[in-house]
Amino acid sequence: MSLDIRNLTVARGPRKVIDELSLPSFATGEFAVIAGPNAAGKSTLLRAIAGLLPSTGDVTLDGQALHALPRAEQAKQVGFMPQSLESRSALTVLDSLMVAMNAGGGLAGRALRGPAAGRHALEVLERFGLADLALRPMAALSGGQRQAVGLAQAMIRDPKLLLLDEPTSALDLARQFQLLSEARKLAREGRIVIAVLHDLALAAQWADRVVLLEGGGLRASGAPAEVLTPQSLSQVYGIDARVERCSEGRVMVMVDGLSQP
Numbered sequence: 001m002s003l004d005i006r007n008l009t010v011a012r013g014p015r016k017v018i019d020e021l022s023l024p025s026f027a028t029g030e031f032a033v034i035a036g037p038n039a040a041g042k043s044t045l046l047r048a049i050a051g052l053l054p055s056t057g058d059v060t061l062d063g064q065a066l067h068a069l070p071r072a073e074q075a076k077q078v079g080f081m082p083q084s085l086e087s088r089s090a091l092t093v094l095d096s097l098m099v100a101m102n103a104g105g106g107l108a109g110r111a112l113r114g115p116a117a118g119r120h121a122l123e124v125l126e127r128f129g130l131a132d133l134a135l136r137p138m139a140a141l142s143g144g145q146r147q148a149v150g151l152a153q154a155m156i157r158d159p160k161l162l163l164l165d166e167p168t169s170a171l172d173l174a175r176q177f178q179l180l181s182e183a184r185k186l187a188r189e190g191r192i193v194i195a196v197l198h199d200l201a202l203a204a205q206w207a208d209r210v211v212l213l214e215g216g217g218l219r220a221s222g223a224p225a226e227v228l229t230p231q232s233l234s235q236v237y238g239i240d241a242r243v244e245r246c247s248e249g250r251v252m253v254m255v256d257g258l259s260q261p
């Protein structure tokens with residue numbers, strides 16, 4: 001399976017935020033991270049791939065034009081975990097998963113309501129270590145708990161393509177580790193997983209590939225050690241940074257200051 005993005009253009013208001021963007025293909029098993037400064041267009045790109053924002057150009061999954069599929073079919077192929085953590089919902093965590101399961105027509109070939117649906121939702125919560133939260137209202141969760149539930153919601157239909165928008169922003173160090181190792185595992189099981197991350201140390205540690213965006217365009221794409229260099233960080237973020245190479249090909253990024261204008 002591959003995800004191909006060619007000549008993607010996305011406008012927000014009157015302005016083209018992403019203009020004719022093409023990316024190297026993403027392949028099954030891959031965990032890719034999209035990085036870049038604030039307002040680079042990372043969330044816009046992710047939402048456009050998910051079909052949540054109108055776009056022109058080609059987004060194909062396994063050669064199939066993703067956005068030409070009926071909405072329910074798109075929702076089965078693509079799981080999207082949004083950045084926003086707000087929830088005033090009185091729904092329980094378990095109910096919120098059932099809603100996610102049935103949105104856009106539900107899971108193909110499964111009993112969608114009643115005990116079978118509840119069992120499926122519980123299995124997914126168990127997989128992510130969240131079964132204890134099943135009966136808690138969404139509004140009564142901490143930001144980090146809500147973010148962890150967001151991953152379970154995005155995974156409820158077992159999508160082939162999983163898109164995560166800043167999935168670790170509210171998580172403590174242990175849960176960041178847990179979520180990113182889970183994200184990589186989900187990729188290795190036969191999916192494509194793409195996450196927006198600001199933390200370049202986490203990107204370097206976990207990603208197979210880093211896609212660096214700047215001003216809605218592609219600045220670099222490749223293995224973390226190729227993409228995260230002092231030169232590229234200076235050009236894209238305007239920082240003086242050291243990039244240290246550690247064991248297992250990992251890199252560590254240390255920011256010493258802002259580049260001189």
Ligand SMILES: Nc1ncnc2c1ncn2[C@@H]1O[C@H](COP(=O)(O)OP(=O)(O)OP(=O)(O)O)[C@@H](O)[C@H]1O
Nearest residue numbers: 012013017036037038039040041042043044045196
């Ligand atoms: N709803 C909107 N209406 C108009 N412009 C928007 C809207 N949302 C985002 N934009 C603009 O689109 C551009 C890209 O925003 P986007 O949220 O995709 O960036 P980002 O790289 O995800 O940023 P951040 O790291 O700050 O979350 C920005 O210039 C932003 O102001």
